[in-house]
Every structure is written in C-alpha cells, then in structure tokens.
Amino acid sequence: MADASASEVTLTFPDGAQRKVARGTSGLEVAKSISPSLAKRTVAMQLDGALADLADPISRDAAINFVARTDAPALELIRHDAAHVMAEAVQQLWPGTQVTIGPVIENGFYYDFAKAEPFTPEDLPRIEKKMGEIIARNAPFTKEVWSREEAKRYFKDKGELFKVELVDAIPADQDIKIYKQGAWLDLCRGPHMTSTGAIGKAFKLTKFAGAYWRGDSNNPQLQRIYGTAFASQDELDAYVKQIEEAEKRDHRKLGREMDLFHFQEEAPGSIFWHAKGWTLFQTLIAYMRRRQQAAGYMEVNSPDMMEKHFWELSGHWENYGENMFTTTLPDERVFCCKPMNCPGHVQIFKHGLKSYRDLPLKISEFGKVHRYEPSGALHGMLRVRHFTQDDAHIFVTEDQIMRECLAINDLMLSIYGHFGFEDVFIKLSTRPEKRVGSDELWDKAEKALSDVLDEVTKRSNGRVKTAINPGEGAFYGPKLEYVLKDAIGRDWQCGTTQVDFNLAGRLGAFYIDEQSQKRTPVMIHRAMFGSLERFTGILIENFAGHFPLWLSPVQAVVATIVSDADGYAGEVQAALKAAGLRTDIDLRNEKINLKVREHSLEKVPVLLVVGKREAEERKVSIRRLGSDKSQVMGLDEAIAMLRDEAVPPDVAGRV
RNA sequence: GCCGCGUUAGCACAGUUGGUAGUGCACCUGAUUUGUAAUCAGGGGGUCGGGGGUUCAAGUCCCUCACGCGGCACCA
Numbered sequence: 001m002a003d004a005s006a007s008e009v010t011l012t013f014p015d016g017a018q019r020k021v022a023r024g025t026s027g028l029e030v031a032k033s034i035s036p037s038l039a040k041r042t043v044a045m046q047l048d049g050a051l052a053d054l055a056d057p058i059s060r061d062a063a064i065n066f067v068a069r070t071d072a073p074a075l076e077l078i079r080h081d082a083a084h085v086m087a088e089a090v091q092q093l094w095p096g097t098q099v100t101i102g103p104v105i106e107n108g109f110y111y112d113f114a115k116a117e118p119f120t121p122e123d124l125p126r127i128e129k130k131m132g133e134i135i136a137r138n139a140p141f142t143k144e145v146w147s148r149e150e151a152k153r154y155f156k157d158k159g160e161l162f163k164v165e166l167v168d169a170i171p172a173d174q175d176i177k178i179y180k181q182g183a184w185l186d187l188c189r190g191p192h193m194t195s196t197g198a199i200g201k202a203f204k205l206t207k208f209a210g211a212y213w214r215g216d217s218n219n220p221q222l223q224r225i226y227g228t229a230f231a232s233q234d235e236l237d238a239y240v241k242q243i244e245e246a247e248k249r250d251h252r253k254l255g256r257e258m259d260l261f262h263f264q265e266e267a268p269g270s271i272f273w274h275a276k277g278w279t280l281f282q283t284l285i286a287y288m289r290r291r292q293q294a295a296g297y298m299e300v301n302s303p304d305m306m307e308k309h310f311w312e313l314s315g316h317w318e319n320y321g322e323n324m325f326t327t328t329l330p331d332e333r334v335f336c337c338k339p340m341n342c343p344g345h346v347q348i349f350k351h352g353l354k355s356y357r358d359l360p361l362k363i364s365e366f367g368k369v370h371r372y373e374p375s376g377a378l379h380g381m382l383r384v385r386h387f388t389q390d391d392a393h394i395f396v397t398e399d400q401i402m403r404e405c406l407a408i409n410d411l412m413l414s415i416y417g418h419f420g421f422e423d424v425f426i427k428l429s430t431r432p433e434k435r436v437g438s439d440e441l442w443d444k445a446e447k448a449l450s451d452v453l454d455e456v457t458k459r460s461n462g463r464v465k466t467a468i469n470p471g472e473g474a475f476y477g478p479k480l481e482y483v484l485k486d487a488i489g490r491d492w493q494c495g496t497t498q499v500d501f502n503l504a505g506r507l508g509a510f511y512i513d514e515q516s517q518k519r520t521p522v523m524i525h526r527a528m529f530g531s532l533e534r535f536t537g538i539l540i541e542n543f544a545g546h547f548p549l550w551l552s553p554v555q556a557v558v559a560t561i562v563s564d565a566d567g568y569a570g571e572v573q574a575a576l577k578a579a580g581l582r583t584d585i586d587l588r589n590e591k592i593n594l595k596v597r598e599h600s601l602e603k604v605p606v607l608l609v610v611g612k613r614e615a616e617e618r619k620v621s622i623r624r625l626g627s628d629k630s631q632v633m634g635l636d637e638a639i640a641m642l643r644d645e646a647v648p649p650d651v652a653g654r655v
Numbered sequence: 656g657c658c659g660c661g662u663u664a665g666c667a668c669a670g671u672u673g674g675u676a677g678u679g680c681a682c683c684u685g686a687u688u689u690g691u692a693a694u695c696a697g698g699g700g701g702u703c704g705g706g707g708g709u710u711c712a713a714g715u716c717c718c719u720c721a722c723g724c725g726g727c728a729c730c731a
Contacts, residue, residue, distance in 0.1 A: 118658075118659055118660095119659080120659085120660090121659095121660080207725060207726070208658095208659070208725085208726080209658070209659070209725060209726030209727065210657060210658025210659065210726065210727055210728095211657095211658080211726070211727045211728090212657080212658095212727060212728060215727080215728075216728080217656075217657070217727075217728040217729080218728095221657060221658055221727075221728095222658090222727095223658075223659085224658095224726070224727075226725095226726080256666080257666090263722095263723090264722085265704080265721065265722040265723080266721095266722095268721090268722065268723090315731095316731070319731065320731055323729090323730090323731085339731070340731065342731095371730080371731085373729080373730070374656050374657095374728080374729055374730090375656070375722090376656060376657070376658095376726090376727080376728080376729085377656090377728085377729060377730070378723090379724095383730075474731070475731085476731090498731095525731095559691090560688095561688085561689065561690050561691085562688050562689065562690090563688060563689095564688080589687080589688070589689085590689080590694085591687095591688090591689050591690090591691095591693085591694065592689070592690055592691050593689085593690090593691065593692065593693070593694090594689095594692080594693060594694080595691085595692095596691045596692050597691090597692035597693055598692085598693085599692095600691095600692055601692080607691080609690075609691060611689090611690055612690090613690085621690080621691075623691060628691080628692080629691090630690095630691060
C-alpha cells in the first residue's frame with residue numbers, strides 16, 4: 001500500500017512503464033504531459049480497470065489506461081452520454097418534462113420521462129435532430145459535487161420531483177454528483193466523456209414505451225425512449241441489420257409462411273397447430289421420449305383437471321390462484337386446469353408404498369399445463385396460456401441430490417448439442433428472501449447445485465459458462481437455469497433443475513428408509529426443452545425455418561418437369577416414404593422454376609426433380625435448400641443417402 | 656394488468672379536408688408440357704375487428720369492447 005500522505009502517486013501504464021506524478025494530478029494533465037495528441041483523442045480513463053472522468057484528480061497509485069472513443073470501454077460512455085443528450089433534447093423540445101433515470105443497457109440506452117402528453121412516432125426524429133445539435137455544440141461534460149440540500153432544493157424548484165427522490169435514495173456516504181453539459185445538468189454517478197461531441201453521429205432512437213417508476217407496477221408509469229449508439233456508423237448499420245435479421249426469423253412470420261400454426265382471437269395465447277407444425281412438435285416429443293427412456297425415466301400422464309381443494313392443499317391456489325383456469329361443473333364442484341404437473345406426479349408416487357430402494361424414482365410427463373398469463377405477456381408461441389412441458393420429477397433422498405442433478409446436466413447438455421446449441425450458460429439461483437424450509441436444507445441443496453456447477457465447468461473445459469444469481473431461487477428451493485445462445489447470438493432460457501423439499505411433505509408423500517422409518521423424499525423438478533411450444537418457436541428462429549433434415553416437417557418434395565414423368569415421380573415418392581421420409585409430390589402443370597421457388601420459400605430441405613431423363617434412367621436431380629446447384633444420382637443411392645441423413649442424432653449415435 | 660400504436664380480401668399494403676373501397680401476390684378458369692427461385696390471359700372475392708354514437712352521409716370523427724404489435728410489470 002502506498003503511503004496515503006505521500007505527495008506523489010505512482011501510475012502504471014498498459015505497457016508496464018511507471019511514472020510518479022503529484023497527488024491530485026488529473027488524468028487530462030497526465031495525458032497532456034505525454035503528448036498533446038494523446039490528450040486530444042482521450043475521452044476518459046481507466047484506473048485499475050474502472051472507468052473514470054479524465055478530469056478526475058488521481059489520488060492513489062493505480063494502473064492507468066487512457067480510453068479513446070473508439071476503444072471498447074468507451075462504448076458504454078458513448079451510450080450513457082447519448083442518454084444525457086437525449087434528456088436535454090427532450091427537455092428543450094418539451095419544457096416541463098421531468099427526467100428520471102437513463103441507464104446504459106445491453107444494446108444501447110434509455111431514458112425515462114414524466115410527461116403529460118405521450119410521445120408519438122414523429123417525435124423520435126425531432127429528438128434525434130435536436131440531439132445532433134447538442135452534440136455538434138460539443139459542450140464539455142463537467143462534474144460538480146453538490147450538497148444534498150442544494151441538490152434537492154435545485155430539483156424541487158425545477159419541479160423535478162423524481163430527481164428529488166433519487167437524491168434521497170443515494171446512500172449517505174456517497175457524493176451527490178452533478179454533470180453539466182453546457183447549460184443543462186443532470187444528477188448522475190458518471191463517469192462521462194470529455195464533451196458531448198465525443199458521442200459522434202452513430203446514434204439512433206429505436207422505440208418508446210411505458211415503464212413504471214422504479215420498475216414497480218404500483219408506481220406511476222413513465223414514458224421510456226430507447227436508443228442506441230456506437231463509435232462508428234458501420235457498427236450502427238450492422239446493429240440495425242441484425243435487428244432486421246431477427247425480424248426475418250420471427251417465428252410468427254415463419255409459422256404462417258411455412259403453414260405450421262396460427263392464432264386467432266377467440267383463443268388468445270393458444271396455438272392452432274397445423275399438420276406441419278404438429279409434425280415438428282411430435283418429432284421433438286419423440287426425440288425427448290427416447291432420451292428419457294434411455295435415461296431411466298418412466299413416462300406417466302396425470303389429469304388435466306382436478307378439484308380446487310387439491311390445489312389448495314398443494315399451495316398453488318394460494319400462490320397462483322388468480323392465474324389458474326377454473327370451471328364449475330354442473331354438480332357445482334370447482335375444478336382447476338393444472339398449472340403444473342408436480343402435484344399429479346406426487347399422487348402417482350404416493351400410490352403404493354415406496355421404499356428407499358425405489359429411489360431415485362424418475363417420473364416424466366409431456367403434460368399440458370394451463371396458466372392464465374397476463375394479456376400483455378402473450379407473445380406468439382414464446383409465451384402462451386396453454387403449453388406442454390417436458391416435465392419430470394425425480395424423487396430422491398438428500399444424499400442423491402448431487403448425483404441426480406449431475407445426471408440431469410449431462411442429459412441436458414447432450415440434448416442441446418443435438419440441436420446445435422453448443423454455447424450454454426448456466427445460472428445458479430440461490431435462496432430468495434421469501435422461502436420455505438430450514439437453512440440447513442438450503443445449505444445442502446445450494447451446495448449440491450454449486451458442486452454440480454463446478455463439476456460441469458471442469459468437464460466442459462470452460463465451454464459452459466456459469467454464474468450465480470443470488471436470491472432468485474424458487475421459494476421452495478434453489479435452481480439451475482440453462483440459457484442457450486442461438487445462431488444470431490440471442491439468449492434463451494430453457495432448461496431448469498429445481499430442488500424442492502417442500503411439496504412432497506405438503507402432499508403427504510413418503511418412503512420407508514433403511515430403518516423402516518417414514519421419510520419425506522426430496523423432489524427435483526426438471527424440464528429440458530421447458531415449454532415444447534416455446535422451444536419450437538426458438539428452433540424456428542434459430543434455424544430461420546431451415547431445419548435439419550431430421551426435424552423438417554416436410555423432408556423432401558418430388559417435383560416433375562413434364563407430365564410424362566408423373567408415374568416415375570410417384571414411384572420416387574413411394575420409395576422415399578418407404579424409407580421413412582416425410583415427402584410431398586408436386587405434379588402440377590407448372591414450370592420447374594415455379595416449383596423450385598415455391599418449395600424453397602416453404603423451406604423444404606430437399607427437392608427431388610424428375611424430368612424425362614431421370615425417368616428414363618431411374619435417377620433423381622437433388623437440389624438442396626439454399627443451394628442453386630443440383631446433383632443427379634441414382635434413385636436407390638439418393639434414398640439411402642437421405643434415409644441416413646434423416647436419422648435423428650440420438651438414434652444415429654451422434655454425440 | 657399498465658402505457659403507446661395498430662386491426663381494410665387468404666397474405667402484404669393504399670385509401671386525400673367524412674361523399675357507401677383499391678393495388679400486388681395468392682385463389683378460380685382457360686391456354687401452355689415447361690430442365691432448377693415467379694408462363695400468359697381472363698375471372699371471382701371485402702357488411703373496412705365487434706358494438707354504440709355524431710352526421711344528410713363514417714373505412715375516415717367520438718366512445719367502448721376484443722384481439723394484435725412494442726415495451727413495462729408478471730413468468731410457480
């Protein structure tokens with residue numbers, strides 16, 4: 001440790017060079033002393049890795065790094081500065097609007113405003129224009145530390161009541177920092193770049209929305225404007241392009257184009273599965289059924305509806321009654337559609353006396369659960385009110401928790417790999433404030449899951465990343481959440497493993513242990529796809545509809561060039577079907593160009609074109625989706641190739 | 656559920672200051688037998704999301720409900 005009273009501090013530069021400067025020298029002065037050009041292009045600095053204002057006095061020994069606006073660490077500053085500039089622009093355009101908070105988020109920034117009149121789409125370009133003016137003015141960002149009273153008085157006089165609340169929320173040991181950009185100022189913890197001009201021109205406001213003050217739906221609703229900014233126009237253009245790419249993959253759009261499913265207003269949040277979509281769905285279930293059977297699960301089916309008192313007993317009515325579908329029968333008994341499968345599985349466990357020798361007992365079900373989700377939450381197939389879980393409950397002794405969780409993890413990663421999801425991220429959500437069960441049991445369960453995480457990290461050679469999500473566990477136990485990264489880099493949380501000491505006891509389930517004593521089993525809840533409906537949607541977007549052959553609802557289409565080939569085309573289709581391939585035939589009196597186009601748009605992976613030549617030589621011309629080339633080969637050879645290719649990866653033994 | 660914006664033919668969209676609806680693709684019919692991403696010609700199709708109101712007159716204005724979209728909140 002350096003002597004705090006020393007008059008000099010030692011700075012270590014990225015190249016390892018060290019230099020002593022007077023305590024309190026600003027970063028800007030250091031940069032200037034090295035070279036004026038360095039000072040000119042530097043917009044901020046990092047001290048021991050932490051971003052700081054370039055004008056900050058340096059009061060301790062530190063590793064120092066000067067940050068130019070094109071350096072990676074500057075991106076969050078560009079965005080944060082842009083948020084401030086947007087706030088100023090809005091207040092200039094609509095005086096009297098209150099500003100609240102404006103943080104940087106994953107792909108940009110937002111600022112929340114309190115304004116009586118809503119923003120309109122036409123407002124965004126106006127705000128952007130005004131932002132451009134403010135940036136062009138290039139006023140320096142300057143920081144001041146105000147007293148609490150001074151800050152509160154200032155904001156109160158200005159009518160900025162939300163800011164007054166924010167000042168009050170700042171812990172007593174922290175300074176009240178004010179950043180000025182010309183005449184405009186904002187309460188902010190910083191840091192900022194040297195001046196507004198450093199933001200540059202590569203910014204864009206993207207959307208506006210309602211958002212609750214402090215994220216609480218009991219609070220007033222503010223108006224949020226989202227935007228993004230990059231160091232260069234090229235990066236912004238690339239970002240915009242990526243958004244467009246995501247729109248092209250939207251499962252709602254592809255689902256319609258590929259004739260997979262539809263929605264209609266009489267059944268909000270419910271899917272009408274068309275034949276092709278249902279084929280895909282059933283292919284997924286068949287896959288998972290094979291995997292689970294191989295892993296020692298026994299598949300069951302529990303009632304879709306049970307009497308309300310049953311759900312009162314399980315605790316679901318109390319906690320989620322408002323989100324359950326209910327119906328009153330002619331005999332006046334009230335029934336509820338199951339929102340979860342677990343209570344049903346406990347009944348199956350309870351049927352017949354269980355011994356410790358029966359554990360671990362793995363009960364699985366492709367159960368369709370019904371949850372009355374808030375209307376605003378519904379989103380295509382990704383958030384629906386009726387969905388099928390690849391659900392399972394593993395009844396174990398406490399000693400078996402760790403081993404079973406590890407087995408689940410192995411199965412989970414293998415399954416994701418088969419769908420091409422190699423990039424998996426696992427979050428451990430630990431005990432929440434509101435919970436049931438003793439701390440002892442929580443210790444044990446969290447330890448088990450954390451050991452699982454360690455083991456997984458070790459085995460994967462760092463491929464699988466993990467993190468702790470403190471306080472985010474379920475009220476009955478900690479959980480592991482599996483997050484997949486798709487083909488265009490988006491995260492999807494799918495699988496979950498949850499350890500539960502509560503429900504089995506609550507529903508009176510027990511087993512007989514080695515000492516002939518009744519003991520309550522621990523339940524491990526787990527789902528791997530999660531919601532089959534949601535997973536289907538994710539797959540559609542991940543593959544952009546271009547499914548691998550084994551998943552594709554229609555695997556091949558036989559298309560004729562001339563009607564003379566119709567008979568042979570029928571033979572080709574019959575042979576494909578006999579080989580187990582899902583096949584259509586297109587004998588229409590149309591040009592082959594049209595047929596190729598239409599089946600390509602429907603994203604059929606394999607097109608077998610037959611004309612006069614193929615019919616005579618018993619060959620097929622194979623054209624793959626996405627390719628403009630075709631390959632002529634003998635019929636038997638083609639069928640053998642496609643049959644092999646269509647074998648599901650688990651059956652083929654591919655790891 | 657909350658805020659904002661939408662809802663016009665199967666799909667994608669036009670529709671001026673209110674004066675009883677259009678385009679493209681799809682569909683149907685006919686012609687065309689065609690070699691790897693749109694053959695030509697003709698034709699049919701909409702009580703403009705539901706309900707209510709203002710008006711001589713409403714797809715256009717107002718209210719209301721439903722659904723959708725973008726967020727927020729929620730997600731056992």
